[in-house]
Amino acid sequence: MTTTQGAAAPAAAASGPLEVTRRRKGRKRGKFLVRRLGFYLVAAWSAITLNFVIPRLMPGDPSAAIIDQLERVSGQALPPATLVSIQGLFGNPDDNLFEQYMTYLGQLARFDLGVSIVNFPVPVADLVATGLPWTLLLVGTTTIAAFVLGTALGVAAGWRAGTRFDAIVTPLTTFLSSVPYFWVALLALWFFGFILGWFPLSGGYDPNLAIAFEPAFIASVLQYGALPAATIVFSAFGGWMLGMRNMTVTTVGEDYVLLAQAKGLSPARVRWRYAARNAMLPQFTGFAMALGGVVGGALLTEIVFSYPGIGYLLFSALQKRDYPVMQGVFLLVTLTVLLANLIADSVYVWLDPRVREEG
Amino acid sequence: MTMTRTRPGDDTAAATPSEIVLDVDGLSVEYAGAGAPVRACTDVTFQLRRGEILGVVGESGSGKSTLITALTRLQRPPAVTTSGHVVFHPQSGEPGIDLVPLKPRALRALRWTSLSIVLQSAMDALNPVMRLGAQFVDVLRVHDRSMSNAAAWEEARRLLGLVGISADRARSYPHELSGGMRQRATIALALACRPELVVMDEPTTAVDVVMQRQILAQVLRLRREFGFAVVFVTHDLSLLLELADRIAVMYAGRIVELASAEDLYRTPLHPYTRGLRDSFPPLHAPVTRLEGIPGSPPDLRALPAGCPFAPRCPAVMDRCRDILPPLLSHGDPDSPDARSVACHLHDEELIP
Numbered sequence: 103m104t105t106t107q108g109a110a111a112p113a114a115a116a117s118g119p120l121e122v123t124r125r126r127k128g129r130k131r132g133k134f135l136v137r138r139l140g141f142y143l144v145a146a147w148s149a150i151t152l153n154f155v156i157p158r159l160m161p162g163d164p165s166a167a168i169i170d171q172l173e174r175v176s177g178q179a180l181p182p183a184t185l186v187s188i189q190g191l192f193g194n195p196d197d198n199l200f201e202q203y204m205t206y207l208g209q210l211a212r213f214d215l216g217v218s219i220v221n222f223p224v225p226v227a228d229l230v231a232t233g234l235p236w237t238l239l240l241v242g243t244t245t246i247a248a249f250v251l252g253t254a255l256g257v258a259a260g261w262r263a264g265t266r267f268d269a270i271v272t273p274l275t276t277f278l279s280s281v282p283y284f285w286v287a288l289l290a291l292w293f294f295g296f297i298l299g300w301f302p303l304s305g306g307y308d309p310n311l312a313i314a315f316e317p318a319f320i321a322s323v324l325q326y327g328a329l330p331a332a333t334i335v336f337s338a339f340g341g342w343m344l345g346m347r348n349m350t351v352t353t354v355g356e357d358y359v360l361l362a363q364a365k366g367l368s369p370a371r372v373r374w375r376y377a378a379r380n381a382m383l384p385q386f387t388g389f390a391m392a393l394g395g396v397v398g399g400a401l402l403t404e405i406v407f408s409y410p411g412i413g414y415l416l417f418s419a420l421q422k423r424d425y426p427v428m429q430g431v432f433l434l435v436t437l438t439v440l441l442a443n444l445i446a447d448s449v450y451v452w453l454d455p456r457v458r459e460e461g
Numbered sequence: 462m463t464m465t466r467t468r469p470g471d472d473t474a475a476a477t478p479s480e481i482v483l484d485v486d487g488l489s490v491e492y493a494g495a496g497a498p499v500r501a502c503t504d505v506t507f508q509l510r511r512g513e514i515l516g517v518v519g520e521s522g523s524g525k526s527t528l529i530t531a532l533t534r535l536q537r538p539p540a541v542t543t544s545g546h547v548v549f550h551p552q553s554g555e556p557g558i559d560l561v562p563l564k565p566r567a568l569r570a571l572r573w574t575s576l577s578i579v580l581q582s583a584m585d586a587l588n589p590v591m592r593l594g595a596q597f598v599d600v601l602r603v604h605d606r607s608m609s610n611a612a613a614w615e616e617a618r619r620l621l622g623l624v625g626i627s628a629d630r631a632r633s634y635p636h637e638l639s640g641g642m643r644q645r646a647t648i649a650l651a652l653a654c655r656p657e658l659v660v661m662d663e664p665t666t667a668v669d670v671v672m673q674r675q676i677l678a679q680v681l682r683l684r685r686e687f688g689f690a691v692v693f694v695t696h697d698l699s700l701l702l703e704l705a706d707r708i709a710v711m712y713a714g715r716i717v718e719l720a721s722a723e724d725l726y727r728t729p730l731h732p733y734t735r736g737l738r739d740s741f742p743p744l745h746a747p748v749t750r751l752e753g754i755p756g757s758p759p760d761l762r763a764l765p766a767g768c769p770f771a772p773r774c775p776a777v778m779d780r781c782r783d784i785l786p787p788l789l790s791h792g793d794p795d796s797p798d799a800r801s802v803a804c805h806l807h808d809e810e811l812i813p
Contacts, residue, residue: 264538356585357580357581357582357585357586358585358586358587358588358589360535360580360586361578361580361586361587361647362588363535363572364533364535364572364573364577364578365572365573365577365599365600365603366568366569366570366571366572366573366574366600366603366604367569367599367600367603368569368603369565371599371603375588375591375599376588379588379590380588380589380590383590453590454589454590455589455590455634455636456589456590456634456636
C-alpha cells in the first residue's frame with residue numbers, strides 16, 4: 103500500500119523502539135492469522151465429518167442400495183476395490199464406525215470419491231475434474247467481470263449521486279437485476295441463439311473439435327461461452343453496482359474525502375484512493391463469498407445452456423440419483439466456500455488496518 | 462439590497478496589498494431546496510491581515526460552517542455561492558486571485574500551498590486505511606512533483622515532530638492514535654505545504670480542555686514560527702478571546718459585529734455580543750449571576766423584516782423590527798483597531 107523504501111529508511115535510522123513495535127505488530131498479525139486458520143480447519147473437519155455421518159444416518163443401508171444399483175446398471179459383479187470404496191464412503195454395517203471413519207479419511211486423502219452410478223465405472227473424482235475447468239472458466243471470469251463492471255459503475259453513479267447519469271442508470275439497473283436469471287438466460291438463448299443464430303444453442307465447445315490447446319478449439323470455447331457469460335454478467339452486475347453506489351454516496355460525505363479535495367489532490371486520486379478505496383471494503387466481502395460460490399457453478403446457466411461444468415454435473419446427478427457424484431460435488435463446494443472465506447478474511451486484514459487489532 | 466460596507470469598495474489601495482491575505486466582499490451563500498432558497502450567509506465582508514488570527518463565533522445555524530466551505534470552495538450542492546468575492550493575495554505580491562469563479566485546475570494548484578483547512582473532527586478527517594505519513598506524502602508530492610518519496614516521508618516525520626508526535630508514528634494508522642494526537646496531526650498536515658492561510662473549523666471541539674489548551678498553544682507557536690493567517694471558527698467565544706486578534710460575531714448568516722478581541726470583550730457594541738460574553742463565567746471576578754440569551758436562533762427560511770436579532774434583543778427599538786441595520790464602521794476604518802457593528806443602537810455614533 104505505502105512504500106517499502108520509506109519503511110526501510112526509518113527502520114535503519116531510528117533503530118530500537120521502532121524495530122520492537124514492528125516485530126510486536128508482526129507477531130500480532132501472525133497470531134491473528136493462525137487463529138483464523140485454526141477456525142477454518144475445524145470448520146473443514148466438520149464438513150468432512152458431516153459428509154461421513156449423513157449417509158450413515160439414512161434409513162436402510164445406502165451402500166448396499168448403491169451397490170445393487172451399480173450391479174444392475176453394469177450387469178456384472180463389482181470388483182472388490184470398488185466395493186470397499188463405496189462402503190468406505192457410504193458405510194458398511196459390518197465395520198466398526200471408527201474404522202469406517204479412518205477408511206473414509208484415507209480415501210479422501212487420495213481424492214477417492216467413489217464411482218459414478220450413471221457413468222459406471224468412472225470415478226467421481228474424474229467427473230469432477232472434467233467439469234471443474236469449464237465452471238472455473240465460465241463462472242469465475244464472469245463473476246470477476248460482473249464485479250469489476252458493477253463496482254466501477256457504482257463508483258461513477260455514487261460519485262455523481264443525483265445527476266442525470268445516476269438518475270437514469272441506477273433505477274434501470276435495479277430493474278434489470280430484478281429480472282429472474284433463468285428468464286434472461288432463456289430469452290437470450292431463444293433470441294440470439296435460435297432466432298438470430300449468432301451463438302450455438304448448447305454445450306461448451308464444438309463437439310467436432312478435439313479438446314486441445316490450439317486456436318480453433320479456443321475460438322470455439324469463446325464462441326460457445328459468450329452467450330452464457332453475457333447473461334451471467336448482465337444479471338449479476340446490477341447487485342454489485344447498487345451496493346457500491348450506496349457505499350460511495352456514504353463515503354463521499356466523509357470528512358476525509360472532503361479533506362482530500364481540500365488538499366488539492368487530483369479528482370481521480372480523491373475518487374479512487376479516498377472514496378472508492380473505503381467504499382469497497384464491504385463490497386469486497388461479498389465478492390469473496392461470490393468467488394467461493396463459483397465452484398458450485400451457475401446451476402441455472404449450465405442447465406439452460408447445457409454447459410459441461412460442475413453445475414450441470416450436479417443437475418444430471420440429481421436427476422438420476424447418482425449419490426456418489428452428488429456427495430462429491432457437495433463436499434467440493436463446501437470446501438471451496440470455506441477456502442474462499444479464509445482467503446477473504448486474510449486479504450481483508452490487509453485491506454482494512456482497523457480489523458487487525460481485534461481478531 | 463444595498464448597504465454601506467465597512468470598507469468602501471475602492472480602499473484596497475489604502476491598505477498595501479501585501480498586508481491583506483484574504484479579502485472577502487459581499488459573500489452570500491444559499492442552499493437551493495424544494496422551496497425558496499435558504500440564505501445561510503448574507504453579504505459577509507471582512508479582510509484578513511497577513512499572520513492574523515480572525516475568530517468567527519456564532520451559535521449553531523449562524524452560518525459559520527457555510528462560511529468556511531464557501532471561503533475554501535469546498536461547498537457541496539445544494540450550497541451555492543450566489544454573490545461576492547473571496548480574493549486571495551499571495552505574499553509574492555502577484556495580483557489577487559478571486560477564488561469564487563476560479564477554475565478547478567487553478568484552484569487545485571492553490572489548495573494547501575496557499576490555503577489549507579483543519580476540520581472539526583480529526584476522527585473522521587484522516588483516511589482510515591492509509592498510514593498517517595502517507596496522507597502527508599500524497600499532498601506533498603502533488604504540490605512538489607520533484608520531491609522524492611523518501612524525502613516526502615522524511616518531511617512528514619518532521620511535520621509530525623512540529624506538533625509533538627514522534628517520528629515513528631508516521632507509519633501508524635489513524636485508529637492507532639489518540640484523539641488529541643489525531644487532531645494535532647491534522648494541524649501538522651494543514652501546514653505541510655507552508656500555506657499563507659489556514660482555515661480551522663472548531664478543531665478543539667472533540668478534545669478535552671487540557672488537550673484543547675495544548676492545541677491552541679501549539680497553533681499560536683506555529684503561527685509565530687511560520688506566519689500563516691488563521692480563520693478560526695467556533696461557538697466558544699471565551700476560547701477566541703484568548704486566541705484571536707480580531708473576532709467576527711455571526712448571527713443569522715450575517716456578521717453583526719467585528720472588532721479586536723479586547724474591544725469585543727471590554728466594550729461589546731451589539732447586544733448579541735454582550736449576551737454571548739455574559740453567558741460564560743469570568744475566572745478572576747466575583748461570582749455573579751450569568752445572563753443567557755433568551756429565545757433561540759431564527760429560522761433562516763423566515764427571517765424577520767428588520768434586524769434578525771430583534772425578537773431576542775433586550776434593547777429592541779421600533780425601527781429594529783422594520784429596518785435591517787447595516788454593518789457600519791465605528792472609528793477610522795483604516796486604523797488597526799477599526800471595529801464595526803450592525804445595530805441601530807449605534808447609528809448616531811457612526812462616522813458618515
